[in-house]
Amino acid sequence: MSVALARRAVLGASAASLVVGCSLVGLKQACAQPALAVSAKFNAWIEIGPGDRIGLRVAYTEMGQGINTLLAMLAAEELSVEPYRIDVRMGAPDSHRNPLFDAQITGDSTSASNAFDPLRQAAAQVRTLLIAAAAVRWKCSASECEAVDGLIRRKGTATALSYGALAAEASKLSAPPPSALKPRAAWRVLGKPAKRLDAAVRLRGAARYGTDVRLPDMLYATVRNRPAQGARLEGVDTATVEAMPGVVKVVSLEDAVAVVAVSTWYAFQAAEALQLRWSAPPGDPATPIGVLLDRALDAPGIVVVDRDGARADSRTVALRFEVPPLAHAALEPPCATVAIGPARAEVWVSTHAQTSVRDIVAEVSGLPADQVLVHTTAVGGSFGRKLVGDFVRQAALAAKAVGRPVKLTWSRAEDLACDHYRPPAATRIEIGLDASGTPVRWTQQLAVPSLSPTGAASPRAVDPYAVEGADTLPYAIPRFRLTWHEAAVPLAVGWWRSVGHSFNAWFVEHAFDVAARTTGRDPLELRVALLKDRPRHIAVLRAVEPFLRSPAATGRFRGVAVHQCYGSVIAQAAEISVDKGLRVHRVVCAADCGIVLDPDGLRAQIEGGVVFGLTAALHGEITLQGGQVQQRGLDAYPLMALEETPEIEVVLIGDGERPGGAGEIAVPPIAPAVCNALLAATGKATTRLPIRMSR
Amino acid sequence: MELLVNNLLRKIQSSPETPLLWVLREELDLTGTKYGCGQGVCGACTVHLDGAAVPSCLISVEQAEGVAVTTIEGLAGHRAFGTVEAAWLEADVSQCGYCQPGFLMTLTALLAENARPSEDEIVKGLRGICRCGTYPAMRRAIRKLVTP
Numbered sequence: 001m002s003v004a005l006a007r008r009a010v011l012g013a014s015a016a017s018l019v020v021g022c023s024l025v026g027l028k029q030a031c032a033q034p035a036l037a038v039s040a041k042f043n044a045w046i047e048i049g050p051g052d053r054i055g056l057r058v059a060y061t062e063m064g065q066g067i068n069t070l071l072a073m074l075a076a077e078e079l080s081v082e083p084y085r086i087d088v089r090m091g092a093p094d095s096h097r098n099p100l101f102d103a104q105i106t107g108d109s110t111s112a113s114n115a116f117d118p119l120r121q122a123a124a125q126v127r128t129l130l131i132a133a134a135a136v137r138w139k140c141s142a143s144e145c146e147a148v149d150g151l152i153r154r155k156g157t158a159t160a161l162s163y164g165a166l167a168a169e170a171s172k173l174s175a176p177p178p179s180a181l182k183p184r185a186a187w188r189v190l191g192k193p194a195k196r197l198d199a200a201v202r203l204r205g206a207a208r209y210g211t212d213v214r215l216p217d218m219l220y221a222t223v224r225n226r227p228a229q230g231a232r233l234e235g236v237d238t239a240t241v242e243a244m245p246g247v248v249k250v251v252s253l254e255d256a257v258a259v260v261a262v263s264t265w266y267a268f269q270a271a272e273a274l275q276l277r278w279s280a281p282p283g284d285p286a287t288p289i290g291v292l293l294d295r296a297l298d299a300p301g302i303v304v305v306d307r308d309g310a311r312a313d314s315r316t317v318a319l320r321f322e323v324p325p326l327a328h329a330a331l332e333p334p335c336a337t338v339a340i341g342p343a344r345a346e347v348w349v350s351t352h353a354q355t356s357v358r359d360i361v362a363e364v365s366g367l368p369a370d371q372v373l374v375h376t377t378a379v380g381g382s383f384g385r386k387l388v389g390d391f392v393r394q395a396a397l398a399a400k401a402v403g404r405p406v407k408l409t410w411s412r413a414e415d416l417a418c419d420h421y422r423p424p425a426a427t428r429i430e431i432g433l434d435a436s437g438t439p440v441r442w443t444q445q446l447a448v449p450s451l452s453p454t455g456a457a458s459p460r461a462v463d464p465y466a467v468e469g470a471d472t473l474p475y476a477i478p479r480f481r482l483t484w485h486e487a488a489v490p491l492a493v494g495w496w497r498s499v500g501h502s503f504n505a506w507f508v509e510h511a512f513d514v515a516a517r518t519t520g521r522d523p524l525e526l527r528v529a530l531l532k533d534r535p536r537h538i539a540v541l542r543a544v545e546p547f548l549r550s551p552a553a554t555g556r557f558r559g560v561a562v563h564q565c566y567g568s569v570i571a572q573a574a575e576i577s578v579d580k581g582l583r584v585h586r587v588v589c590a591a592d593c594g595i596v597l598d599p600d601g602l603r604a605q606i607e608g609g610v611v612f613g614l615t616a617a618l619h620g621e622i623t624l625q626g627g628q629v630q631q632r633g634l635d636a637y638p639l640m641a642l643e644e645t646p647e648i649e650v651v652l653i654g655d656g657e658r659p660g661g662a663g664e665i666a667v668p669p670i671a672p673a674v675c676n677a678l679l680a681a682t683g684k685a686t687t688r689l690p691i692r693m694s695r
Numbered sequence: 696m697e698l699l700v701n702n703l704l705r706k707i708q709s710s711p712e713t714p715l716l717w718v719l720r721e722e723l724d725l726t727g728t729k730y731g732c733g734q735g736v737c738g739a740c741t742v743h744l745d746g747a748a749v750p751s752c753l754i755s756v757e758q759a760e761g762v763a764v765t766t767i768e769g770l771a772g773h774r775a776f777g778t779v780e781a782a783w784l785e786a787d788v789s790q791c792g793y794c795q796p797g798f799l800m801t802l803t804a805l806l807a808e809n810a811r812p813s814e815d816e817i818v819k820g821l822r823g824i825c826r827c828g829t830y831p832a833m834r835r836a837i838r839k840l841v842t843p
Contacts, residue, residue, distance in 0.1 A: 064791025064827045195787050202792025203783055205727020205767035209793060212726035220721070245710065263709070264730075265717040331731045331739060331793045331826045380729070380793030381826050412732045600787060604832065608790060611828025634736040634824065642821050645830040 045091060046075060046126050052150065052164035054081065057091035059098055060111040061352035063379035063386070064608075065663040066601035067111045069196045073598055074115060077182060077189040078123030079163075080147040084197060090376040093355045103355035107387060107495065109566035109661025112597060116659055117181075124179035126170075130163055133170035137161070190597045207378040210350030213337040213407055219248055221260040221398045221408040222267040223391075224274055225418035228281040228627035229490040233257065235277035244270045251401040258398045264409055271411070285490055285627025290322055293426035293487050296447035301483030304446075304462050304471050309478030311440035313432025317515045320428050323503045323689045325421035325491055325622040327637055332380020333415040336395035339405035340364075344371045347396070350379040353387045360389045364396035383612070384495035388420050413632035420494025421622055423449045425487075425503045427470075429511045432479070437519030439512075439530070441479040446470055446507075447487040451495065460486065465495070469504030469565060469668065474537055475512070475530035490627050497612055498667040501565045505668030506617075506675070506689065509561035513676040514685045523676065524548060524560055536592045536654060537562050540571035543590030543653050548573045555579050559676025561669040566661025568593040569654075572610070574646075574673040578681050582693045584614060584646045584674055592654030593662060602662045603650045609666025610648050615640040617671035621690050696760055700725070701769025711757035716740045718756040719766055727767035727796045731824070738823025739793065741800040742766050743773075748804035767796035775806040778840065786836035790827035797823050798833070814841050 047055035056075050062068040072086040079086075090096070093104040100110055127147045134152040135142045144155050151160040184191070201207050226233070236257050238250040246266030251258040257274060261267040336349040338361060345365045351357050354374045362369040379386065395408035410418075425448040432441030448466035467484050496502060516523040524541060531537045541562055548558050555577045562571040570591040577583050589606050596602055619638045623630045631637040675686040696707040700723060709718045714733075719725045719742070728751055731739035735750035742751045743765035751759075770776050779802050789795045798821060805812060805820045812820070817837050825833070 066790070195784070196789065199784055199787060199789045199792075200780075202789050203780060203795050203799060204771070205796040207792055208726065209729075211730065212720075214724060214726075263713075263717060263721050265709075265713050265721070268733075329826060331737060331791075331824065332729070333731075379791060381791045383826070409730070412734075604787070604790060604829070607831040608828035611830060612826075615828075633734050634732040635734055639737075639824045639826060640828075640830075641824060642830045642833060643818050645828075645834075647834075648831045 046079075046122055048126065048163050048167040052162055054079065054086045054163070056086050056088045057096060058088055058115070059091060059096035059104055060115070061090065061106040061354075061376055061379060062088070063106070063350075063352055063382045065605060066196060066598065067106070068198070069194060069601055070112055070598045071115055071119060072197055073189050073194055074119045075123040077187060078120045079127055081150045083189060083194060085150060088197065090354070093358050093374060094370070097355070103353070105355060105387070106352040107384070109663045109665065112659045112662065113567065116597070120181050121178060124181055125176060128176045128179045129170040129173050130166045132173050132176070133166045134161055136169065137166070191599065193600050194598055196601070202378070209332050209380045210337070210348065210377045211332055211335045211380070211409055213348040213377060215337065215339060215405045218337065218405040218407055219260050219262065219402060220264045220267050221258050221395070221406050222264065222271045222411060223253070223256040223258045223394055223408065223414060224271050224276060225256045225414050227278055227417075228285055229492060230281040230283070231278040231627075233276065234279050237275045241270045241274055244273065246270075249402050250274070251398050253394055253397050256394060258394055258408065260398050260402050260406060264407075268411055281490060281627040283490060285624070289324070289424045289489055289624065290426065292489055293322060293424060293447040296485040296487035297426060297428055297445050299485055301445055301485035302460060302462050304467050304482040304484050305473075305480055307478070307480040311434060311478050313441050314435045315433045315519070317431045317433065317511075317518050318428070319511050319514060319685065319687065320426065321507050321510070321687055322426040323424060323506065324620070325424045325489075325493070326496055326616055326620045327416050327419045327421060327622055327631065328383045328385035328496055329416065329634070329637060329639060330381035330383055330385055333410045333412055334385065334391035335407065335409040336392040337405060337407040338392070338395040338399040340367075340396070340399050343367070344373070346373045346375065347392065348375045348377055349392055350377050350382070351386050351389070351392070352379065352382060353389065356387075356389050357392050360393050361396045364393060364400060383497040384499070385419065388494055412634065416631045416633070416637055417629040418492075420492045422496030422502060423451070423491070423493040424489060427507045429507065431511060431515040433515060433519060437516070437521045438526070439475065439477050439515055442473060442475070442477045442481075443479075444470065444482045445485055446482065446504075447485040448500070448503075449487045449489050449493050451493055451499070465500045467504070468500035469563065470500070470508060472564065473508060474534050474564060475527070476532060477530065490624070497609070498565065498664040501563065501664070501668040502613070502616070505561065505563040505565075506671040509563065509669065509672030510675045510679075510686065513559065513672070513679055517679060527562065536569040537564065539653055540569050540590040540592055543651050544571045544573040544588050547588040556585065557677045557681035559673050559678070559680055561672035561676060563668045565668060566665055567658070568660030568662070568665045570606070570665050570669055572666070572669040572673040574670065574677050576674060576677040576681065578678070578693065582618070582678065582691060584618075586647045586649070587670065587673070588649045588651070589666060590651045590653055591665065592660070593652065593665070594654070594656030594658050594660040596652055597659050599652060602652065605662040606650045606666040607648050609664065610670050611640055611645060613667035613670035614646070614674070617674055617689055617691055619690055696756065698756065698759060698764060699762070700764045701766060707756060709756055712755050714752050715742065715754045715756050715759045715764070716751040719751060725766050725768050729793055729797065731794070736824065737794070737797070738801060739797040741797040741823070743800060743804055746804060746807055748801045767800060770799065770803060773803050773807070775803040779803055779806070782836040782839045785839065786832045788829050788832040788836055790829050794823060794825045798825070812841065814838060817841065
């Protein structure tokens with residue numbers, strides 16, 4: 001990490017503020033650079049103004065996962081202030097990048113881990129400079145001063161100065177060498193209960209989301225997207241719709257038609273009235289997805305893992321599992337507002353891929369990227385959808401077509417029918433068991449569409465997103481062979497909360513239980529026996545064991561699953577009943593997320609992840625008819641509500657040097673935990689999701 | 696047309712069949728009421744009409760004429776709001792926050808009608824959707840509310 005000071009003159013910040021940047025890229029020797037060295041390596045900015053508010057500019061987007069609060073806590077700890085004193089804002093895409101992707105983009109549950117050291121270091125440096133400035137003022141040594149709750153105090157006296165009062169002088173000092181971070185035992189903020197910042201604003205409806213943006217001279221638009229992948233627009237009757245009330249213009253886009261109007265409602269009405277002719281989609285859209293996946297499974301795949309410690313099996317369990325495509329269905333639909341001027345463009349949007357958004361608007365407007373300003377609004381959920389900038393491109397094209405700012409909002413119908421879905425997937429697993437029922441062979445073929453674009457000429461590498469969670473089979477099974485079979489499906493696919501883990505954990509953990517129960521082995525003990533080198537896996541399993549083994553009321557059954565992803569390990573045990581259809585009553589989660597920085601936020605992400613994964617396991621299914629997605633409303637794509645939600649208990653165990661991921665980890669294990677409970681109840685494996693119980 | 700919104704009489708230019716949701720959001724710039732589904736399923740558009748919780752995406756602005764419309768921006772005056780907001784903040788329910796005003800609108804209307812509901816009555820009455828899955832935290836907030 002390189003930490004350098006930059007003077008306000010270079011940054012154009014307010015007259016007397018102290019700004020410290022820190023790089024979130026690795027850890028290098030900090031250098032005391034002269035103040036004019038503004039560097040593109042900086043990813044986070046701490047700013048202290050005379051008004052005593054502390055500003056923190058970050059590279060990561062708050063979308064409900066609580067990262068703003070956690071970043072404020074990291075800075076607050078070393079600054080010795082309460083987190084609520086800190087205003088968190090997005091930094092600019094060029095200077096505030098995610099080091100893992102070298103772009104401003106939030107994802108992969110990596111934000112906390114990225115920011116953990118550099119942000120604390122930057123805050124500690126600020127504290128050191130403020131103390132140094134106070135020491136100069138009071139003509140004493142720095143060791144006679146301390147930072148306490150927003151004040152620099154002269155120890156043993158009533159003399160104190162606020163950070164704001166010292167900021168100007170501190171900004172003129174040269175950067176200190178890396179400051180010692182507070183030891184964990186001295187933490188007053190990190191690791192402690194903390195309420196989310198901005199909660200009250202959001203509860204009162206005062207937060208401005210992307211859909212709430214309002215500009216002078218702004219028009220409102222929506223789209224009708226192509227009804228099927230690959231369909232091309234052949235005809236649109238613009239005249240009839242342009243004569244409808246409030247309609248300004250009908251704009252044909254590459255794969256959609258936009259209607260621009262004086263209000264969203266008029267745009268929605270007009271879009272529905274559009275008579276559109278589309279070419280038939282290529283290929284045979286009537287082929288069921290399951291058939292396409294089987295074709296991929298039958299074709300040769302790419303070897304992902306081939307561990308050949310052969311043992312004789314005395315019995316084989318052969319399974320085929322399949323999962324459907326899934327929609328993100330964030331409650332705030334895709335929406336972007338774009339204003340294109342002669343020299344500069346601005347975009348207001350719920351996004352967490354700001355660099356991509358900027359590049360899209362630059363491309364459409366023809367302006368250089370550094371003349372495109374991206375404003376990240378409050379985000380009404382994403383779960384991976386708002387990484388894709390298709391709706392941003394549409395908004396930019398509409399704005400360009402009408403020469404005015406345009407806010408383009410997708411209807412719920414378009415959001416469900418034209419998503420970048422969690423891909424469908426299918427797998428064939430053969431588990432060879434020895435005489436004692438221990439798995440000694442695991443042979444798996446995995447058919448998943450690729451999420452990464454593949455170059456035509458280069459040999460196809462394995463798509464890590466397709467195989468993640470399957471390639472890292474944790475069990476000590478001597479013979480393990482995994483092949484990936486890239487499947488072609490007539491759907492746009494994308495990243496959905498926990499991505500490949502969302503299906504691979506189900507495939508692995510449910511198959512494991514089926515194998516265990518085939519020979520009467522206890523699923524938990526069989527796991528532990530094969531996880532001897534995985535103490536974290538064993539620890540989380542043992543943590544849910546008391547619940548798993550506790551006497552169950554009549555008609556209640558339990559199942560367990562364990563999974564490692566994003567640096568964390570999590571076990572879930574689910575309790576179900578089946579007498580009145582499948583009901584999930586209780587879920588106990590034990591998670592080892594390394595060092596826990598924000599326990600309340602982590603708990604919230606685990607609870608929310610269980611609900612997200614359970615909704616998918618019980619209800620989630622996107623279906624196609626003739627290449628067209630059939631689900632165009634929440635009535636057709638039901639999402640779990642409060643009444644159906646089980647009791648969820650979260651136990652945080654383990655420790656570590658670094659924080660593990662939080663936002664996605666609880667999604668993968670719930671489907672297998674529930675299906676394993678169902679297996680205990682009925683003796684039957686679940687071979688497809690969503691779970692369908694016959695009455 | 697005139698609408699009484701949050702105790703203020705507002706002149707409305709939108710055509711009478713426009714859903715109340717869009718009149719509130721775009722003509723009156725009261726954006727706390729959200730669009731989530733347009734079908735009355737998700738609850739994000741919930742407002743009070745004469746104190747009763749109603750999905751504003753399913754009501755035309757014409758149907759709201761002559762009734763008192765309350766949105767989240769005007770809920771602070773509701774007698775149940777302070778308790779509900781305090782319970783929600785104490786339990787730290789909100790994640791992305793998009794759905795939360797709708798839940799507060801529904802819950803305050805429920806409490807106005809039934810001052811001492813059971814936990815079960817509240818749970819059954821809160822039919823909205825929270826995609827972030829804050830339901831466990833909602834349950835904790837509700838438990839606090841019903842516990843004397």
